[in-house]
């Protein structure tokens with residue numbers, strides 16, 4: 129999809145100190161440190177009008193820090209920023225928006241109890257003599273999104289929007305706050321994380337349609353998507369710009385090589401060689417006619433020791449809520465869940481933890497990380513019971529060792545086990561949650577989009593650790609939006625629609641895997 133009609137400026141021009149005025153924006157020599165961590169080192173880049181730029185790098189490479197500097201959330205220690213050739217300093221997102229630069233956040237930033245148009249005008253409401261001009265805002269907002277080709281009803285409350293519609297609203301918001309600029313620069317921070325396939329297509333089509341009206345910077349860990357949508361790609365590694373390539377010249381391998389400094393195993397999870405198949409153990413988890421009042425269930429299935437049970441479904445199918453039911457995070461109205469022979473009715477989170485069910489949720493905001501506690505405290509949160517049974521003492525050495533192992537295995541980028549989780553990049557925070565559960569000897573793990581937002585190297589490591597855990601007899605419920613990943617990893621796959629399983633789960637043994645199309649057919 130990357131348009132070939134947008135010619136790129138020559139490298140010399142792009143990096144020249146005076147800069148060509150064709151650039152939509154340009155950063156020059158940006159550096160930024162947080163105490164002992166140098167997040168960005170002398171980074172320069174330039175983006176032309178109408179270009180779609182990909183920005184990639186491992187977790188902690190400095191992508192978010194750069195976006196935050198571009199939008200006035202953070203101040204650079206050194207370096208300069210130019211918009212349309214003019215040197216600018218932003219001290220707030222509002223100032224950046226006045227120059228047309230705005231960020232669509234990784235985590236959705238809309239207020240769900242408000243209507244679409246109220247979100248669009250948030251903080252910039254139209255009023256006269258202190259009275260909100262609601263009708264005018266509503267009409268203008270609808271005309272505004274219609275004009276962008278965004279198909280949403282702005283009068284609807286955002287909680288009734290699908291995930292994708294919320295994303296569209298965020299993009300509309302970015303355009304809306306940039307209205308004063310003739311040349312908006314829209315920064316998209318992992319916009320496809322959490323979107324299923326159709327949502328991605330809608331997003332990509334939208335970006336493609338709007339490229340004549342804005343410049344886009346697209347940050348993502350999905351390298352094939354970056355290649356698909358971008359004209360040009362910058363690679364950051366350890367805070368430095370290490371590569372700048374056209375999408376036409378790059379491949380996922382070349383990008384990985386630049387990001388990681390080595391080649392990573394190709395589509396590791398698709399090779400089901402190590403999938404445990406013949407010697408599955410006893411049933412560990414039995415879900416019996418479970419019902420949640422909000423249109424999930426009745427659902428029944430069981431998972432054996434060493435088995436990975438995949439669950440797929442479109443957005444709104446109920447798969448995320450099913451995960452939360454299994455974690456005790458949503459209450460069951462009916463039915464029961466048995467773990468290792470213990471049957472629970474309407475279990476709470478602590479009942480499920482006690483029974484031996486770990487849960488890695490999709491939504492980072494609800495991940496229960498203690499942001500102002502150390503990596504060590506966060507990775508060992510559930511460890512007290514497992515390692516020591518009823519003993520009241522903590523084995524600090526064992527906890528530290530487990531944490532150091534996790535930091536090493538998942539390449540968690542942190543100054544050390546005592547560093548606060550707050551200072552970690554988003555992907556590294558996600559790794560801490562994964563590490564917490566992978567370090568437990570818990571018989572059942574429920575994972576919802578476990579690799580969301582983590583870089584390719586860590587993804588591989590998570591797949592490897594999942595295989596290792598199943599070898600040890602752990603049962604995994606693997607809920608996911610990335611179909612190839614679910615297909616590659618699972619022994620069986622259930623498709624969810626309208627809160628229930630569609631027919632019997634697919635057999636996904638090696639050599640007998642369903643295709644993406646097989647699953648999609650059932651999903652819709």
Ligand SMILES: Nc1ncnc2c1ncn2[C@@H]1O[C@H](COP(=O)(O)OP(=O)(O)OP(=O)(O)O)[C@@H](O)[C@H]1O
Pocket residue numbers: 162163165166167185186187188189190191192193194541542550551552553554555556581
């Ligand atoms: N507020 C902060 N305090 C301390 N260190 C920070 C802070 N914000 C970022 N860092 C550090 O700066 C480095 C770059 O982080 P950044 O969030 O920019 O990475 P990223 O490339 O966006 O990663 P991800 O893909 O995980 O989102 C990391 O080592 C991170 O720990």
